[in-house]
Amino acid sequence: MKKAIAAIIAVAVIVLMALGYAEAAHHSDGQMHEVNAQEIIFEHLGDSYGWEVPFSHSKRIPLPVIVRAQDGSWHAFMSCRLADGAQYDGFQIAQGGDYNNKVVQILPDGSQYRPVDLSITKNVAGILIAALVVLLVVFKIKNWYKKNGMKAPRRFTAALEVVVDFVYTDTIRPIMGKEAPKYGPYLLTVFFFILTMNLLGLIVIFPGGANLTGNLAVTAVLAVITFLVTNLTGTKHYWKEMFWPEVPTALKCPVPLMQIIELFGIFTKPIALMIRLFANMMGGHMVVIVFMLLIFIFGSMFGAAVGGGMTVLSVLLSLFMLILDTLVSFIQAYVFTILSTMFISMAHVHAHHE
Amino acid sequence: MELFKPEFGLAFWMFIAFLCLFGILAKWAWPFIIKSMEERADLIDKGVAYAQEAKSHLDNAKAEADKLLAEARNEQAEILREAAKMRNELIEKARGEAADEAKKVTDAAQVSLEQARKEAEKQLRSEVGDLALQIAEKVIRRNIASDDAQKALVDQYLSEVETKN
Incomplete structure (x- = not known):
């Protein structure tokens, strides 16, 4: 009985979607609207001066x-x-x-x-909203501990605590050792900020929908900060390894081969951080939009019926991609954090004979 | 490609926003959260350790009680054994003493018996002498013919009496 009802609802939704598409396609004088896919994609991924009101493209x-x-x-x-x-x-x-x-x-x-x-564009506003969300979330945990002391948190706070514990106790502390309390706050902030921006980007309407971590400027700033922390706090031994590594002299003396490689390494690390986050998030957004646009591309190529049929497939594929992106949001935030942790801890090496 | 050109304004605000966020969280939130979480983890660890210790104590307590009981039993047996030994010794000693005493008493009795016998002998002898004298008187009264022969005869008789005893 339940299965039958679900099947009927599903069929009804599919039919309505197909009809809705056919209606929209023949909106004006039975003519199909031409769809400029590239323009739509870049408009959604890019920045703008103003934020679309939900469900209205013009306001x-x-x-x-x-x-x-x-x-x-x-x-x-x-x-x-x-x-x-x-x-x-x-x-x-x-x-x-x-x-x-x-x-x-x-x-x-x-x-x-x-x-x-220096306009407060859609992306800047998105960043500020994300920062505000992170503030609220983190202070929620803090206030729990302040109020309840040693009692275990419940519900949302408990979920947050699990994430903090996962990032700090299971990742940062094993890598950083006794320096963990010093760099933990920076790394935790990075993790929660990126995660929040990633997830907000997946929400289609205001206050989400800004493609923040899929923007090169945003990831570049994060990578530059990690770069600065890494190199400004680097130990003497780190710089010695850089300019006079313990390798056969032929590799470093007449031609500074190792030094050049090491010097490249300094810059490729943050650039890899920047590109990885940017490409993953932008790619995810782009695929979702492309799946949606398939409806209109197929519609204009093969007629309204095909476009209508495509609706079902597109929605399913987009849904799948969005679920995958939720996972990717977490993974990329985590990867950025763990790599930053490793870069910083690698700059804090001490001589082996100590 | 607009996407690949980082916008200065966006980077500027991102930098400001991140620094502010980091400043606030690093000063007022993260250290407190980390400290609280570690304290709680320590507390839970301690609680678990305490419970385990308490359980092992409980297990040990039973074993210890059993051990004490066994020890007490051993001691009891030891004491009983000791007591039995002591009793036997006492009895033995008392028996010995009693035997000594009895011997002394018999010895003393023998001595006094000997004495009494000697006394009686002496008395008998004097009594017999008297009796003999009386007999002799009677004999003399009847026949005072030969006094010496008569006396020798009496002596002979007396000696005979003595040896007979």
């Missing part, structure tokens, strides 16, 4: 634009003033060209000048 939540004009003066206004290509105070969102979808200043001679842009 946007205005966000502050902060720019420094060519003459050195700072300008701040809400992004709704630039909506639909409008010009405000000499500024405009460029359509096409070198600065596509960015705020540019229109100079008197008509040319475009890209100002220093």
Whole structure:
């Protein structure tokens, strides 16, 4: 009986989805809308001045634009003033060209000048929301301990504690040893910040939906911070291994072969961190969008019926990818953290004979 | 490709946001959380160790009680054995003493018996002498013919009496 009801509901949903697609495809004069897949993908993955209101593509939540004009003066206004290509105070969102979808200043001679842009864009707002979420979550654990002392936490706090325990006790402490309390706060912050940004990116509507860790600038900042921590706290022995490693002299003296390799290593480590997180998260988002776009691509190629049928498959595939991305969100946050931990601990080597 | 060009503004805000987040959490949250978690882990470890110790104590207590009981039994047996030995010794000693005493008494009795016999002998002798004298008187009164012969005869008789005893 239960199975029969489930089957009926499933069939009804499929039929409705197919009909809905057919209706949407023939919305205006029975003509199919042409779909520019690339544009849609990059719009979803990229940044914008304003945040889409859920379920409406045209309305946007205005966000502050902060720019420094060519003459050195700072300008701040809400992004709704630039909506639909409008010009405000000499500024405009460029359509096409070198600065596509960015705020540019229109100079008197008509040319475009890209100002220093510190706008609170969708991604910046997303970062701030993620930071706020991390603050709330972490202080929830802290307040539990403050209030309840040694009692074991329950529900959500317990789940969080498991994650903290997994990252700190099972990962950071075995690698860092007695230096764990010193670097633990940094690594835990990195882990929770990345995890929160990853998961928020998977939520399609506000306050999620910003592709944060799939943005090179965000991962680059995280990688640079790890790079700085690694190299600024490195021990004397770490630098000695770098410039005068214990290898046969022929490998290091006339031609500084080992030194060059080691020096490359310093930079490839954070770059690998940056690219890995970026590529994984962006790839996941892109695949989900592409699966969705398949509906429209197939629809325009083979007609509405095929597009309608494709709906079912696309939704299933997207669902699968989103579930996979949830896992990837956790794994990538963890990988970034554990690699940062290892890089930092590797920079804290001491001579073997000590 | 806009995606591959890091935007300065975004990097700037990301840096600020991360530093603020790190500053706040590193100062007020993480050390406290880590410390609390470690304290709790220690507490739980201690609790488990304590429970195990208590259990082993309990197990030991039974064994110890059994051991004590066995020891007490041994001691009891020892004491009983000792007591029996002591009793036997006492009895033995008393018996010896009694035998000594008895011997002394018999010896003393023998001595006094001898004495009494000697006394009686002496008395008898004097009594017999008297009796003999009286007899002799009677004999003399009847026949005082030969006094010496008569006396010798009496002596002979007396000696005979003596040896007869």
